[in-house]
Structures are given as structure tokens and as C-alpha cells.
Amino acid sequence: MTAINTEFGKELSKFGAFDFNACYNCGTCTAVCSLSTEEDSFPREMIRFSVLGLEDEIKCSLKPWLCYYCGECTTHCPQTAEPGELMMSLRRWLTSVYDWTGLSGLLYRSLPATITAMTLTALAVIAYAFYSNLELEKIMHTGHIFEMVAIASVFAVILLPNLIRMWYFIILKPGIRVPFKNYATGLLDLIVHMFTQKRTLGCDDSQVRWFEHLILVFGYLGLLFTTIFLDWFSSESTFIIVLGYVVSIIIFTVTVIFASERISKKRESTRKSQPSDWMFVAWLFMMGLSAFAVRLFIDLGILQSNIWLYLAHMIILVQWALVIVPFGKWTHFLYRSFAMYFDAIRKD
Amino acid sequence: MAENIETASYDALVIGAGIAGGEAALNLANNGFKVLLVEKDLSIGGKMILLSKVFPTLDCSACITTPKVSEISRHPGIKIFTGTEVKKIQKKSENNFEAIVVKAPRYVIEEDCTGCQLCEQACPVVVRDQYQYNLVGRKAAFIPFSIASPRVAAIDIENCTLCGACEKVCPTKCIDFTMEAVEHHVNIGTVIVATGFRLFDPLKIPRYGYGLYKNVLTSMEMERQLAPTRPFNTVLRPGDGKVPDKLAYVLCTGSRDATVGNPICSQICCMYSIKQAQLLMGALPMADVTIYYLNIRSFGKGFEEFYEQAKGMGVNFVKGKIGKITEKENGNLILRYEDINESVVKESEHDMVILSVGVMPNPDAGGFFGEGELKLDPFSFVHQTDLLGSPPETSIRGVFVAGTASGPMDIPDSILSAGAASSEAISYLNRKQ
Numbered sequence: 001m002t003a004i005n006t007e008f009g010k011e012l013s014k015f016g017a018f019d020f021n022a023c024y025n026c027g028t029c030t031a032v033c034s035l036s037t038e039e040d041s042f043p044r045e046m047i048r049f050s051v052l053g054l055e056d057e058i059k060c061s062l063k064p065w066l067c068y069y070c071g072e073c074t075t076h077c078p079q080t081a082e083p084g085e086l087m088m089s090l091r092r093w094l095t096s097v098y099d100w101t102g103l104s105g106l107l108y109r110s111l112p113a114t115i116t117a118m119t120l121t122a123l124a125v126i127a128y129a130f131y132s133n134l135e136l137e138k139i140m141h142t143g144h145i146f147e148m149v150a151i152a153s154v155f156a157v158i159l160l161p162n163l164i165r166m167w168y169f170i171i172l173k174p175g176i177r178v179p180f181k182n183y184a185t186g187l188l189d190l191i192v193h194m195f196t197q198k199r200t201l202g203c204d205d206s207q208v209r210w211f212e213h214l215i216l217v218f219g220y221l222g223l224l225f226t227t228i229f230l231d232w233f234s235s236e237s238t239f240i241i242v243l244g245y246v247v248s249i250i251i252f253t254v255t256v257i258f259a260s261e262r263i264s265k266k267r268e269s270t271r272k273s274q275p276s277d278w279m280f281v282a283w284l285f286m287m288g289l290s291a292f293a294v295r296l297f298i299d300l301g302i303l304q305s306n307i308w309l310y311l312a313h314m315i316i317l318v319q320w321a322l323v324i325v326p327f328g329k330w331t332h333f334l335y336r337s338f339a340m341y342f343d344a345i346r347k348d
Numbered sequence: 349m350a351e352n353i354e355t356a357s358y359d360a361l362v363i364g365a366g367i368a369g370g371e372a373a374l375n376l377a378n379n380g381f382k383v384l385l386v387e388k389d390l391s392i393g394g395k396m397i398l399l400s401k402v403f404p405t406l407d408c409s410a411c412i413t414t415p416k417v418s419e420i421s422r423h424p425g426i427k428i429f430t431g432t433e434v435k436k437i438q439k440k441s442e443n444n445f446e447a448i449v450v451k452a453p454r455y456v457i458e459e460d461c462t463g464c465q466l467c468e469q470a471c472p473v474v475v476r477d478q479y480q481y482n483l484v485g486r487k488a489a490f491i492p493f494s495i496a497s498p499r500v501a502a503i504d505i506e507n508c509t510l511c512g513a514c515e516k517v518c519p520t521k522c523i524d525f526t527m528e529a530v531e532h533h534v535n536i537g538t539v540i541v542a543t544g545f546r547l548f549d550p551l552k553i554p555r556y557g558y559g560l561y562k563n564v565l566t567s568m569e570m571e572r573q574l575a576p577t578r579p580f581n582t583v584l585r586p587g588d589g590k591v592p593d594k595l596a597y598v599l600c601t602g603s604r605d606a607t608v609g610n611p612i613c614s615q616i617c618c619m620y621s622i623k624q625a626q627l628l629m630g631a632l633p634m635a636d637v638t639i640y641y642l643n644i645r646s647f648g649k650g651f652e653e654f655y656e657q658a659k660g661m662g663v664n665f666v667k668g669k670i671g672k673i674t675e676k677e678n679g680n681l682i683l684r685y686e687d688i689n690e691s692v693v694k695e696s697e698h699d700m701v702i703l704s705v706g707v708m709p710n711p712d713a714g715g716f717f718g719e720g721e722l723k724l725d726p727f728s729f730v731h732q733t734d735l736l737g738s739p740p741e742t743s744i745r746g747v748f749v750a751g752t753a754s755g756p757m758d759i760p761d762s763i764l765s766a767g768a769a770s771s772e773a774i775s776y777l778n779r780k781q
Binding site for chain 2: 024025026029032037041045075077078079
């Protein structure tokens with residue numbers, strides 16, 4: 001006998017869920033969803049679980065990650081129960097469930113907590129800058145080292161344990177037996193989904209959404225690669241310099257498109273943006289723009305007299321690396337692709 | 349039209365001559381009141397006269413309606429205006445309303461027409477027959493349908509080529525193309541609004557493919573295929589004339605659906621679909637009939653037994669609303685839905701799909717009186733100001749509502765409602781100051 005937990009609905013509403021209790025279980029959402037299959041039928045089942053508060057069933061389910069939010073379900077829902085937004089909220093909730101530190105949940109639930117975290121990181125950067133007597137070269141060097149250390153430690157301390165927790169909920173806890181070789185054969189799926197998000201192509205809406213996202217992913221990974229491994233800010237190579245300009249331009253132009261879609265609310269999936277969604281887009285934009293400006297100032301030889309610009313860039317970078325990447329919306333990059341990986345290996 | 353004004357006075361004006369309006373008019377007239385019964389259509393009888401059988405007794409609908417219709421037609425206390433619309437009603441004082449009604453020209457002198465149908469044979473113009481819900485054709489000079497009342501011809505002037513063929517063959521010379529609209533100014537004591545309902549237009553749900561896929565029908569089109577006066581004398585799918593053997597009903601098409609602006613239950617679709625399914629089991633003994641439903645609402649007297657009877661006859665009931673319909677090359681249809689009992693999305697193939705369309709308000713009702721005088725409820729049905737104490741009362745004293753003008757209901761409830769409205773109207777007339 002499963003106990004009904006009505007508190008769960010209140011908890012989900014803090015993650016952005018709307019009036020999903022209005023659902024009268026007609027199944028229109030599942031039937032109009034182009035990604036829903038006989039093996040994996042959603043979203044109605046997830047709505048039912050949410051209404052009943054069956055947390056364990058949701059924790060062990062990959063279905064929230066199998067949805068790529070075209071919003072058809074929400075458009076056609078006869079009860080206007082917003083199934084698409086519920087799936088989005090479940091993804092946010094699952095992100096907080098996978099996170100062992102509990103900080104994800106705190107940041108998703110509370111805007112003041114998020115603002116505090118952002119302020120603290122910014123203050124830390126400014127404090128360090130004054131501690132270094134505002135010597136640009138020293139700060140830039142630290143910035144470069146920070147990037148590498150932050151990536152390695154965030155991955156080792158936060159993201160890897162979280163992925164293991166996800167694996168525990170999806171594979172181990174439900175007692176699914178996965179042959180060891182599947183872990184190897186599934187790797188291809190992991191890579192493909194991580195870099196192409198090709199499942200979005202199965203959505204009924206226009207493929208423009210997929211293309212924009214793909215460009216942004218490559219732009220982002222490109223900027224990461226150029227600044228860290230090719231050391232863009234200190235590079236003398238014309239190729240690297242131009243490459244850095246190109247990827248940073250890609251980032252801030254595509255994020256402008258993303259932001260304008262969230263403002264115009266034309267698409268079902270952008271109608272109900274949460275602070276976490278806005279922050280993700282805004283910080284990506286600022287990161288692209290500030291990186292672009294820093295390199296431009298270097299090329300014009302005026303960065304030395306405009307050290308504030310590099311500081312601004314570094315604040316954005318530190319906030320991104322220490323708040324948004326480990327505890328914010330960035331994690332969908334990993335969870336989405338690992339969801340496809342776990343789905344592939346448990347089905348084989 | 350100043351030269352075509354006629355004046356008269358009546359005790360009561362009944363708007364709409366469907367089963368509710370007809371019943372109300374009959375009650376008033378039987379109590380000695382003079383009634384003007386106004387009907388927009390060419391025949392009285394409303395939607396009920398076009399139905400096959402009624403639930404849950406499976407009585408013949410026409411056999412119940414036609415005696416009532418002929419009683420109304422020959423009642424000395426009832427004056428019937430068909431093809432007539434109410435333009436304006438003004439309340440002067442209690443028991444004193446002034447109404448302007450406009451009778452459109454029928455181009456046939458009703459009193460002289462014998463209903464011989466010679467004009468119909470002579471007419472060269474063929475258009476879709478709205479009384480058979482466009483399943484077959486009719487002429488531009490036509491008798492609306494075989495059990496119409498009055499059973500006299502009319503000229504569909506919009507499609508008429510004015511060739512004069514009908515005029516030449518008419519034995520009583522009753523066709524008159526010079527007819528014009530006549531405006532009647534009538535003084536009346538009370539008004540009964542019995543404007544009925546509209547069927548939901550399934551074109552508003554494009555994913556069901558109505559209008560695009562020929563073998564997707566509305567329930568009213570299926571009703572005509574099952575009626576005694578049916579066009580094909582059997583059930584055929586419109587796409588290719590094949591006798592269907594795997595039929596599906598899509599319940600809640602346009603009902604309980606906020607996306608089409610109609611969040612309420614239509615109250616009749618579950619039962620009429622179960623009725624049609626039973627009739628189909630009789631008409632096509634080899635056919636499979638599946639009803640896709642959200643909840644079966646069998647709340648009335650004998651309804652649950654009727655539902656059980658359908659299950660016993662082999663009608664297949666599947667819980668799940670149809671999400672979308674796609675057409676195969678052979679005209680068969682693929683229905684995609686979630687089987688709620690299994691939580692699994694499924695697809696099934698049927699060769700004919702019937703959309704159980706819901707009940708929508710008739711927007712005409714609000715327009716008869718001055719702006720906002722006759723209040724409507726949030727769903728645009730006529731607002732009942734004292735729903736529990738006196739259901740026929742509206743926001744205007746002396747104006748009563750009968751039948752589905754006030755909301756979705758089945759035939760017995762419509763007749764009950766008409767009874768209540770007519771007795772309230774009689775009390776109002778007798779309370780004369």
C-alpha cells in the first residue's frame with residue numbers, strides 16, 4: 001500500500017510546477033507527445049505520480065529526462081494542467097535529488113539564497129583583486145589557473161558523485177541487472193546525445209529550436225576549450241584569437257535569441273521561465289560578451305587601464321563555475337545525456 | 349420593408365420550436381392562451397425530429413416527435429412562423445412586451461402547397477442537404493425532409509438559378525418569386541426562450557482531422573445514417589461507400605476541454621454514443637465498435653443499465669482520450685491514445701471514426717433583448733437567476749427559459765424544463781396587475 005503524500009505537490013510548486021492537480025487523467029498529453037512510446041509513455045504517468053506524491057517512483061524514473069519540452073501536451077491539455085511545465089519542474093527537482101550537497105535544491109527553491117551565493121562569489125573575487133594589489137597580470141594568471149582547478153574539482157567533488165547517485169536511483173535501487181559490457185557499448189550513445197541532443201529532433205515542433213541549441217553547445221564548448229587549453233587571452237596565434245572571437249560571438253548572439261524567446265513567450269517551453277532559467281541564459285550571455293570584450297581590449301592594448309573589465313569577466317566566470325555549473329541549470333548537459341545512456345544500457 | 353409590416357397580439361411568444369419550445373407552446377395553448385411559436389428553421393421539431401432512436405429506451409425518436417409536432421401544428425391556439433427570426437424584444441411593462449419578428453420569404457405560398465414534390469423533381473440544381481447533415485444532396489426547390497412540418501416546399505434562393513422550372517410544374521401555382529420578407533410587430537404578455545443548442549464544430553480540433561479525413565464523422569452524421577429516414581438505407585463510410593466493420597467513438601470531442609473554450613460536460617454524449625453503438629451492433633452485426641472515453645457518465649434513470657447492456661452486447665470500452673488521428677492510404681484511420689488502465693500509449697486502426705461532439709450554447713439567445721438585459725452564464729447559456737427555486741426564471745421578469753437554451757440536457761429533461769417554463773409563464777400571465 002502506498003501512502004499519498006500531498007505535501008509533495010507543494011514542494012514541486014517551489015520548482016515551478018503549475019496547477020497539475022487539475023489533471024483528470026484523459027491521457028491527451030501522452031497521446032499527442034511525439035516522444036512518448038509504448039515502452040516509455042509520459043507525461044501523464046508522471047503527473048499521476050506527482051499528484052499522489054510517489055517520490056520514490058519519480059526518483060527512479062528517467063521519463064522526466066526523456067521529455068524535450070516541445071510543449072504540445074500543454075497546448076492540448078483540456079484541463080490546462082500544464083503537463084509540460086510539470087515535467088520541467090520534475091527535472092529541476094530531480095537535479096536537486098541527485099545533488100548530494102543539497103545546494104541545488106536550496107538555490108532552486110529560494111531566490112534570496114541564489115542572490116546571496118552570487119554576491120558572495122563576487123565579493124570573493126573583488127577581495128582577491130585587492131589582495132593582489134590590482135595587478136592585472138597576476139589576476140589573469142590566477143583566473144586561468146582557477147578555471148582549470150574549478151573544472152576538475154567541481155567535476156570530482158560535485159558532478160561525479162551526483163552522477164553516481166543518479167545511477168544508483170535509476171539502475172541499482174530498482175534492482176535492474178545490467179551486463180557489464182553494456183556500460184561500454186552504451187558509451188557511444190552517451191557521446192552522441194551529449195554533443196548532439198539528437199532526441200530533440202523527435203519533437204513535433206520546428207527543428208530550429210534544436211539547431212539553435214546545438215550551435216550554443218558548440219559555441220560554449222568551443223569557448224571553454226579556447227580559453228583553457230589554448231589560453232586565448234595570452235595567445236599570439238591569429239588562428240586561436242579569431243577562433244575565440246567567433247565562439248564568443250556565437251554565445252552571445254544565440255543567448256540573445258534564447259532570451260528574446262523567453263521574453264516573447266511564443267513557445268510553450270519558454271512561457272514559464274524560472275529564475276534558474278533566466279540566470280543560465282544571462283550568465284552565458286555575459287560570459288560570451290565579457291570574454292569577447294576582454295580579448296578586444298587586449299588587442300587594442302587598453303585592458304591595463306581598464307582592469308575593471310577583466311574583474312567583471314572573472315566575477316561572471318567564478319559565479320558560473322561555482323554556482324551555475326555544479327548546482328544550477330548547467331547540470332542538464334550531463335543528466336540529459338546520462339539519462340539517454342542509462343536508458344540505453346538498461347534496455348539492451 | 350416599411351410596406352411589409354403586420355401587427356398582431358398574443359399572450360405568449362415562444363422562441364424556438366424544438367422539443368422544448370413545442371412542448372411549452374402546447375402547454376400554454378392547452379391552457380387557453382394564444383401562442384406565437386417562432387422557428388428560424390423551415391420545419392418545427394428541432395434536432396429531436398432528426399434523431400434515430402432515444403436513450404435509454406431505444407424508442408423511435410421520430411415516432412415520439414411527429415405526433416407532438418402535428419398536435420402543435422393543428423392547435424387552434426398556436427400560430428407557427430417558420431423561417432422566422434426574432435429581431436428585437438422590448439419590455440414595455442409587466443405583461444407587455446413588444447417583439448419584432450422577421451419572416452423570411454419562403455417563395456412558396458404555404459397554404460396552397462400540397463407537398464407533391466413535383467417542383468423538387470423539376471429543379472435542376474443539386475446542393476448538399478443540411479437536414480441529412482451533408483451526407484447526400486437535395487434540390488434548390490425542396491421539401492426540407494419527409495417528416496417536416498409544415499410539409500411544404502421552399503426555395504433555397506441562394507442556390508436557385510431562377511430557371512422557373514418549378515413554377516411551370518407546380519399544380520397549385522403556389523411558387524411566388526416576388527415574395528419579400530415580412531416584419532411582424534407583435535404585442536405579447538410573456539416570452540419563453542427555447543433556442544436550444546449548437547453542436548460543437550470539430551474543425552476546431554484539427555488533430556482529429558474532421559473535414560480532412562472523409563471517414564471521420566460527427567455523431568449527428570452517424571445519427572442520420574441510423575435514422576428511419578436515413579439517406580443510404582445502411583451505414584456507409586463517406587470516403588468510399590464501404591460498409592464499415594471497425595468503428596470508433598471519440599468521446600468528449602469539444603466537451604470538458606478548456607482549449608476549445610468549453611470546459612463543461614455536455615451530459616448527452618456518453619449516452620447517445622452508447623445508444624448508437626447498440627444500434628450499430630444491430631445494423632452491422634459483424635462490426636466491432638469501440639468507445640474511447642474519459643469517464644462514462646450514466647447518471648440518469650436507466651442509464652447505467654443501458655451502459656451495462658452495451659457492454660453485454662460486445663461494445664468495447666477503452667479508457668483514454670484520443671490524442672490524434674491520422675489517415676492511412678486506404679482511408680482507414682489510426683487513433684493514438686493513452687490506455688489509462690495500463691498507462692501505455694497505443695495506436696489502433698479503425699475504418700470509421702465518429703466524433704461525439706458536445707453541446708454548445710446558441711449565441712442567438714442573448715441578442716433578442718437590449719444589450720446585457722438577458723444575462724448569460726459564464727458558458728454563454730441563458731442564466732437561470734433562481735436555479736433551485738424556480739429554474740425557468742431569467743434576469744428579465746416575464747421571460748422564461750426552456751430546454752437546452754439554459755445548458756446541456758437530454759430530451760426528458762428538456763421536456764420537463766419546458767413544462768416548468770410554461771407553468772411559470774402561465775402563473776405570470778394570470779398574475780396580471
